[in-house]
Amino acid sequence: MLAVTTTDALTLVDPVTLKRAPSSLPSCLSLVAHPTASFWSPDNTSVFLSSSHIIHKYDSSSNALKDIHSIRGPEGSISHLVAKDRVTIIFNEAHKVHVLECGSTSGTTKISQTYESHKTPITSLSLSNDSTLLASTSAGAAHVHNLTLGSHTVLRGLALAGQSITTSAFHPHSRTRLLLGIGKQVVVYDTTRPSGPIKTIPIGDTTSGEITAIACSPFSKTLVALATTGGYVGLVDLDKEKRCFLNFFITPQLIGFPSPAYSGHST
Numbered sequence: 001m002l003a004v005t006t007t008d009a010l011t012l013v014d015p016v017t018l019k020r021a022p023s024s025l026p027s028c029l030s031l032v033a034h035p036t037a038s039f040w041s042p043d044n045t046s047v048f049l050s051s052s053h054i055i056h057k058y059d060s061s062s063n064a065l066k067d068i069h070s071i072r073g074p075e076g077s078i079s080h081l082v083a084k085d086r087v088t089i090i091f092n093e094a095h096k097v098h099v100l101e102c103g104s105t106s107g108t109t110k111i112s113q114t115y116e117s118h119k120t121p122i123t124s125l126s127l128s129n130d131s132t133l134l135a136s137t138s139a140g141a142a143h144v145h146n147l148t149l150g151s152h153t154v155l156r157g158l159a160l161a162g163q164s165i166t167t168s169a170f171h172p173h174s175r176t177r178l179l180l181g182i183g184k185q186v187v188v189y190d191t192t193r194p195s196g197p198i199k200t201i202p203i204g205d206t207t208s209g210e211i212t213a214i215a216c217s218p219f220s221k222t223l224v225a226l227a228t229t230g231g232y233v234g235l236v237d238l239d240k241e242k243r244c245f246l247n248f249f250i251t252p253q254l255i256g257f258p259s260p261a262y263s264g265h266s267t
Contacts, residue, residue, distance in 0.1 A: 003047045005035040010049070010058065029063055037081035037091075042131065048089060052077035055089060055100070069100055069109045080125040082134075084147070090134060092122035097136050097145075117143050117152055124168040128175045133191065135178050139164035142180055144191045155189055157196030158182070169214040173221045181211030186226065186236060199238070207232045 002013040009027035017025075033051035040047055047058040049065065055078065056065040069089070071078065076094025083089055089100040099113040118138040126135040134145040142155040142165055155178075158165070163183035171177035180187040180197075184207070188199040203211065209230025217223040222238040 001040075001044060003038060003040065005031070005038045005049060007031075007034050010035075010038075010047075012047070012060075029058070029065070031065075036077065036079050039081050039083050041083045041086050043086060046083075046086060048081060048083055050078040050081045050091060052079075054078075055081065055091060068102055076121060080122055082125045082127050084127060084131045090125060090127070092125060092136070094121050095119060095138065097122060097125065097134070099147075113150075115143075115145055115152065117145075117154075123164070123166055126168045126170045126178070128170045129172050130175055133170065133175065135168045135170060135191075137165040137168050137180065141165070142168065142178075142189075144178065144194070153191065153194050155191070155194045158187070159200070163210070166211060167213050169216060171216050171221075172218055173216070179214050179216070179224065181214050181226070183210050186211065186214065186224065186238075188238065201236055201238070203228075203234060203236070207234055 001015065002018060004011040008031050010029040010031060011025050011027045013025055035049050036052055038047060038049045049056045049058065053071050054067050055069045057068050059066055071093055078091050078093060081089065081091045087102045089102060091098055091100065095116070095118045097115040098111045100109055101112045102109045115136065118136065118141060120138045120140065122136055122138055124137045127133070132146065132148050134147055136143050136145065140160060142158065143152050144155065145152040160182060165180055165182050167181040169179045171179065176191045178189045178191050180189070184203050186201045186203070187197045189197050203226060207228055207230065209228035209232065211226050212229050213227040215225045224236045224238060226234050226236060
């Protein structure tokens, strides 16, 4: 199932429809507040969305959003969101990272853990394939939190050279492999060896913009998709250490959505 959020709508697409490659998709729900992040639960049964100060859960039976948590403080807004399981949501509030436990029967929520290791606002959150490791990044730092042991590691050796960390993604085939998007390069870490990256892959000057999103193929251990701020999507083979060997340009007008944000799983 694919979930797509735009500035004012949520669209869900089933696998059968996706295989038919439709030219446009109808939305299933209009959104009052601009969504800042969206994420599927690991079992693919629930979609969680956030606006700047509220976390919502989409109820397909009523085709409505249920508010499950809100923040009231002046420190900042929610910009990133991941789901550890059906009842555990991890989100940021400016530079802080909160672990939110959602009562499955009572409907109550509580923050069970807060990480304040970053000094500046969070730029990405990512969970390992077994949901035991959480990566959080700010513009100039990348930290890995062990959710089981309650410890965290700072990744070192980041050659930022005036650039910022914009996104991160744990590899689905390797629990400790973490990919960072820094400017126009993909930086790969083995989080058990935090002293420096094991690989750095530049995407080249032919692609406009800096890396803004990374997604790993569920079928290949080496194929990675990248999206840039210039509207380009490219593919990189991590083993061959080549630049993007496939590039295509996407504009909002081509797919009929204003400034699309993507979140999806195949089932």
